[in-house]
Amino acid sequence: MKKLINDPRGSVREMLEGMVALHPGLALMDEENVVIDASLPEDPERRSVAVISGGGSGHEPAHAGYVGRGMLTAAVAGDVFTSPSVDAVLAAILACAGPRGALLVVKNYTGDRLNFRLAAELARVRGIPVEVVMVADDVALRDSLPREQSRGVAGTVLVHKIAGAAVARGLPLEEVAALARGAAESVATMGISLGACTVPAVGRPGFELGDDEIEFGLGIHGEKGVRKSAMLPADTIVDSMLESLSQALSVKGCRLGVLVNGLGGTPPMELAIVARRALTRLRELGAEPVLGWCGNFMTALEMPGCSLSLMVLDEAREDLLTSPTEVRIWPGSAEVAAEVKSVTASVLDEPLPGADEAGPPCERLQRAVAAVASAMVASEERLTELDSAAGDGDLGASMVRAAQALRKLPDSAFGAPADCLARAGEALRRAIGGSSGPFYAFALLRASQALPSEGEVAAQDWARALKAAGDAIAEIGGAAPGDRTMLDALVPASQAFEAALAEGLDGSQAFARAVEAAWRGVEASARMHPRFGRAAYLGDRVMGVPDGGAEAVAKWLEAIDRSCGQR
Structure with a gap:
C-alpha cells in the first residue's frame, strides 16, 4: 500500500486538521472529529437552523468540504468508511444548534441511520428541535430492495446545497426539512467502478477487477457492485447508467440537475466525456438538463469510476441550487449550455507562390x-x-x-x-x-x-x-x-x-x-x-x-x- 499518510489510525484527524488549517472559515472541535462553520454566532439565540451531515471518511470533499454559509453548518467525520459515533453527532448538534433547531442530512446506511437518529433523539430530550432527512438516492438495488433500503450516495450533496441555501434565506426548520425531503425524493444516482480502492487500515484493495472488467451499481465504501461487465466505451456505459436512472426516475419533459461525480481516481478528462454523453442522451430522452456539475463531490478514496445523479427540478429547487454559498469548493455556476457552441477557426491559407x-x-x-x-x-x-x-x-x-x-x-x-x-x-x-x-x-x-x-x-x-x-x-x-x-x-x-x-x-x-x-x-x-x-x-x-x-x-x-x- 502506498499512501501519503502517517499512522492509519490518525489519518482522519490529520486530514481534518489540514482542511481547517487551510480555511479560516472553519473550526475543528477539540474532542471530536467535527468541522464547524467558524462564523457561527456564539449566542445560541442568534443562530439559524443548523444543517449537519457526515458519515465515514474517505468521501472527501464530502462532508467537511461543504461546511460554510449556504451549505452545512457542521460535518461529523467517522473513521474511513465507518459511521461516526452517537456522541460525535450529538456533540455537533449541541455545538451548532440554537432554539431554531437542527436538520440532520443522513446517507441511508445502517450505521449512519442508527447513530444520527439516536443523537437526534438525545438532542430532543435536551430541548433542541431536530429533524432528520434520509437520502436513499442509489438506484442500483431498486430491483431487489425497497426504496427505503437504498443507499445514500452522491445525490446527498445536492440535498446539502438545497437545505443550506434554505437556511441562508432564514426559513424555519420545518420548511427547510420539507425542502430537503423533497430534494431527497427527487434525486437518483447510479455508479460504476473501473477498479477498487484501498482502505488505509486494511492495506489491500476491497475487491479485484480484471483489466477488461468494470462494476455496475457499486456504493461508495469500496464494496463490489451489482454486476460485472466487460469494459465498454464511455458512451455505452453512460447509456446503461441512464437506463437504470430513467427506470427509477421519470425524466421525460422534466428540467433536470445533472451531477457527474468522480469517485477519486478518475481524471477530469474522463468525467467530461461522461458529462458530454449524459447531457446529449438526456435530451434524446426528452429531458431538459439545465443545471450541471462535474468533478469529485463524493468519492471513495482513490477508486477509479464515477456516478451519475439526476435531480428533477422545480422552481424552488432550481433557485436554491443556484444561490450563492461561501463554500470554497462548490462551483460558482451550474448553468448548462442549451447547445454546444462552435466557432469556425479562421486559418490564413494563401496559395504557395507558384x-x-x-x-x-x-x-x-x-x-x-x-x-x-x-x-x-x-x-x-x-x-x-x-x-x-x-x-x-x-x-x-x-x-x-x-x-x-x-x-x-x-x-x-x-x-x-x-x-x-x-x-x-x-x-x-x-x-x-x-x-x-x-x-x-x-x-x-x-x-x-x-x-x-x-x-x-x-x-x-x-x-x-x-x-x-x-x-x-x-x-x-x-x-x-x-x-x-x-x-x-x-x-x-x-x-x-x-x-x-x-x-x-x-x-x-x-x-x-x-x-x-x-x-x-x-x-x-x-x-x-x-x-x-x-x-x-x-x-x-x-x-x-x-x-x-x-x-x-x-x-x-x-x-x-x-x-x-x-x-
Missing part, C-alpha cells in the same frame, strides 16, 4: 512521401515503446497522424520539390500536437527554402535542405547534437550526406551513407544524458534506451532511401 503554375505531379516525390507515411505507420508500436520509456508515450500516435496527413496531400503538392516540402510542413503543423508538429513544420519550411524554386534539384541542393532542416530544429528547440533528441540522427545524416558528395559519390550512394549515419546516431543516443524534452526530467533512468525522435528520423530517411531505389 502553386497555380505547378506542373504534373512528380512520381518520385509521391513515392518517397508514400514510403515515409508507410514507415511511420509500421513504426507506431516501436516509437510508442521508446517514447513511453523516456517521455509521454505519444510519439507513435503523432507519427501515425503525420502519415495520415501526408497521405492526404493532393497531386498538386507534388509538382515541385520546394512546394512539396512546404505543403508537407503545413500538413504536419495541423496534424501533430505537442512539440513534434512545430519541429517538423519549421524544419520542412526551412528545407523548402533551401531548394531552388524551379528547374532541376541536384543532390547538393538536397544536402543543403537536409542541413537547413537540422539548423531549424536546433534554432527553435535550443538543442544540439549530443543532447539526446532527433538532432542526434538528423545532424549526423546531414554531415555524412555532404561529406559523401564531397568525396565524389553520386546522390544515391551519398544518401545511403546518410541513412547509415542516422542509425549510428540512434544507437549513440542510448548512451546520452538527456538535456531537453520530457526525457530530461528522468535523467539517467532513460540511459540504455534510444531516443524515439532520433529513431523516427532514421526510419523516414531509410524509407526515402528505399523509395529512391525503386524504378
Whole structure:
C-alpha cells in the first residue's frame, strides 16, 4: 500500500486538521472529529437552523468540504468508511444548534441511520428541535430492495446545497426539512467502478477487477457492485447508467440537475466525456438538463469510476441550487449550455507562390512521401515503446497522424520539390500536437527554402535542405547534437550526406551513407544524458534506451532511401 499518510489510525484527524488549517472559515472541535462553520454566532439565540451531515471518511470533499454559509453548518467525520459515533453527532448538534433547531442530512446506511437518529433523539430530550432527512438516492438495488433500503450516495450533496441555501434565506426548520425531503425524493444516482480502492487500515484493495472488467451499481465504501461487465466505451456505459436512472426516475419533459461525480481516481478528462454523453442522451430522452456539475463531490478514496445523479427540478429547487454559498469548493455556476457552441477557426491559407503554375505531379516525390507515411505507420508500436520509456508515450500516435496527413496531400503538392516540402510542413503543423508538429513544420519550411524554386534539384541542393532542416530544429528547440533528441540522427545524416558528395559519390550512394549515419546516431543516443524534452526530467533512468525522435528520423530517411531505389 502506498499512501501519503502517517499512522492509519490518525489519518482522519490529520486530514481534518489540514482542511481547517487551510480555511479560516472553519473550526475543528477539540474532542471530536467535527468541522464547524467558524462564523457561527456564539449566542445560541442568534443562530439559524443548523444543517449537519457526515458519515465515514474517505468521501472527501464530502462532508467537511461543504461546511460554510449556504451549505452545512457542521460535518461529523467517522473513521474511513465507518459511521461516526452517537456522541460525535450529538456533540455537533449541541455545538451548532440554537432554539431554531437542527436538520440532520443522513446517507441511508445502517450505521449512519442508527447513530444520527439516536443523537437526534438525545438532542430532543435536551430541548433542541431536530429533524432528520434520509437520502436513499442509489438506484442500483431498486430491483431487489425497497426504496427505503437504498443507499445514500452522491445525490446527498445536492440535498446539502438545497437545505443550506434554505437556511441562508432564514426559513424555519420545518420548511427547510420539507425542502430537503423533497430534494431527497427527487434525486437518483447510479455508479460504476473501473477498479477498487484501498482502505488505509486494511492495506489491500476491497475487491479485484480484471483489466477488461468494470462494476455496475457499486456504493461508495469500496464494496463490489451489482454486476460485472466487460469494459465498454464511455458512451455505452453512460447509456446503461441512464437506463437504470430513467427506470427509477421519470425524466421525460422534466428540467433536470445533472451531477457527474468522480469517485477519486478518475481524471477530469474522463468525467467530461461522461458529462458530454449524459447531457446529449438526456435530451434524446426528452429531458431538459439545465443545471450541471462535474468533478469529485463524493468519492471513495482513490477508486477509479464515477456516478451519475439526476435531480428533477422545480422552481424552488432550481433557485436554491443556484444561490450563492461561501463554500470554497462548490462551483460558482451550474448553468448548462442549451447547445454546444462552435466557432469556425479562421486559418490564413494563401496559395504557395507558384502553386497555380505547378506542373504534373512528380512520381518520385509521391513515392518517397508514400514510403515515409508507410514507415511511420509500421513504426507506431516501436516509437510508442521508446517514447513511453523516456517521455509521454505519444510519439507513435503523432507519427501515425503525420502519415495520415501526408497521405492526404493532393497531386498538386507534388509538382515541385520546394512546394512539396512546404505543403508537407503545413500538413504536419495541423496534424501533430505537442512539440513534434512545430519541429517538423519549421524544419520542412526551412528545407523548402533551401531548394531552388524551379528547374532541376541536384543532390547538393538536397544536402543543403537536409542541413537547413537540422539548423531549424536546433534554432527553435535550443538543442544540439549530443543532447539526446532527433538532432542526434538528423545532424549526423546531414554531415555524412555532404561529406559523401564531397568525396565524389553520386546522390544515391551519398544518401545511403546518410541513412547509415542516422542509425549510428540512434544507437549513440542510448548512451546520452538527456538535456531537453520530457526525457530530461528522468535523467539517467532513460540511459540504455534510444531516443524515439532520433529513431523516427532514421526510419523516414531509410524509407526515402528505399523509395529512391525503386524504378
